[in-house]
Amino acid sequence: MKRILLALFTSFSMVNAETFEEILEKSINNDLIKSKYYEVMSYEGDIIKAKALPNPEGYISFERLIGNNTSGNLTEFYILQPLRLYGQRKYQTNQAEKELQYQKLNFEAFKNTYTGNLYTLFYEALYNKYLYEIAQKEMKTSKQILDFIKKTYQLGETTKLDLLRGEKDYKFTEVKLNLSKTKYEESVKRLSGFVGFDVKDIEGDINQIRQIKDKDLTTLPQITAINSKIESLENSYKFQRALAKPQISLGFITKEQATGKYSAGLMLTFSIPVFYKNLGEIVNIQNQKASFEKLHNYQLENIKLTTAAIKESYNILKSQLEEIDNKVLPDMKAQLSLAEKSYKLRELTLFEYLTIKSQYYELLRYRADLLMQIHKLYGEYIAIVGE
Numbered sequence: 001m002k003r004i005l006l007a008l009f010t011s012f013s014m015v016n017a018e019t020f021e022e023i024l025e026k027s028i029n030n031d032l033i034k035s036k037y038y039e040v041m042s043y044e045g046d047i048i049k050a051k052a053l054p055n056p057e058g059y060i061s062f063e064r065l066i067g068n069n070t071s072g073n074l075t076e077f078y079i080l081q082p083l084r085l086y087g088q089r090k091y092q093t094n095q096a097e098k099e100l101q102y103q104k105l106n107f108e109a110f111k112n113t114y115t116g117n118l119y120t121l122f123y124e125a126l127y128n129k130y131l132y133e134i135a136q137k138e139m140k141t142s143k144q145i146l147d148f149i150k151k152t153y154q155l156g157e158t159t160k161l162d163l164l165r166g167e168k169d170y171k172f173t174e175v176k177l178n179l180s181k182t183k184y185e186e187s188v189k190r191l192s193g194f195v196g197f198d199v200k201d202i203e204g205d206i207n208q209i210r211q212i213k214d215k216d217l218t219t220l221p222q223i224t225a226i227n228s229k230i231e232s233l234e235n236s237y238k239f240q241r242a243l244a245k246p247q248i249s250l251g252f253i254t255k256e257q258a259t260g261k262y263s264a265g266l267m268l269t270f271s272i273p274v275f276y277k278n279l280g281e282i283v284n285i286q287n288q289k290a291s292f293e294k295l296h297n298y299q300l301e302n303i304k305l306t307t308a309a310i311k312e313s314y315n316i317l318k319s320q321l322e323e324i325d326n327k328v329l330p331d332m333k334a335q336l337s338l339a340e341k342s343y344k345l346r347e348l349t350l351f352e353y354l355t356i357k358s359q360y361y362e363l364l365r366y367r368a369d370l371l372m373q374i375h376k377l378y379g380e381y382i383a384i385v386g387e
Helices: 001-015 020-026 033-043 042-049 090-154 158-196 221-243 278-343 350-386
Strands: 057-066 071-082 246-254 262-270
Touching: 020 042, 020 090, 020 158, 033 090, 071 262, 090 158, 090 221, 090 278, 090 350, 158 350, 221 278, 246 350
Parallel strands: none
Antiparallel strands: 057 071, 071 246, 246 262
């Protein structure tokens, strides 16, 4: 019955376990991403507004002329259409389109950052799950040696001290197992909170290391976004220069004279930019443009140095991992196997065997730490450049 329940539990866990790709696919459409998306798409309204023609303006009045010998009605009506001259519509439309492009590229950069952070959180959880599996193996090894000690103690071949030491070692591995299980559960909860839905369990191979791909850093969304922003400001500057010129409206006017006659004609109105020529707006835009130009240079150089440092650390950690896998770990595993046989043959003391066992599992945990650092660096890399 216990075996059936265990099989059912294992099957249930496997069904509910999710990979990184599955979680990413589900979370890329969560409310946070949608919120950012609709925030970006709100800038489409600025394009519609920029392309629209200004509404005409109208005026109408009714008056009554009253005098000693005369009386009559006076009616006046005119309608004016503001003219968007000097390329105003083109500059404003270009400015709005480049601003939308800037927001879209920032959104792509945000998704890269989100993916990188998700990757790191996922592998932190997978790392804790891996430590939990190591703790299970260590506890199993301690149980096997404790069972051997108990048998030999009953036969009078082992001291009470060895029995107590074996029991203490087993209890300590049990504590580590429970602690690693708790850490794994906490890391899965943090992952769930980040993606915005409940993740029951995860699955993946922490030993599978992904290759860092070289990319043209000048084409990254956070860099090209700044270029779009600069182009948007350039068009905004031209638009403000156009607004600084006389603004002209063309219209039609008609009047009813007191004598019962009517007059009609064309009307031209214009502003006279004598005291203020949009200088404040122009200076503001010029300084914003200079700011983004400097930011572009800094951002590109910062990304170059950061990604180079990540690659260097990544390669160093990979070489350390390869050395452990090819040299240290096989030797340590063989040493543990030999130590177990030697202890059972009374060629080693229990203390010596437990020391070697502890060193072996500490090596496994150190190897797990290396793997986590490698995955963390990869998460930082894709947060910058994307996958």
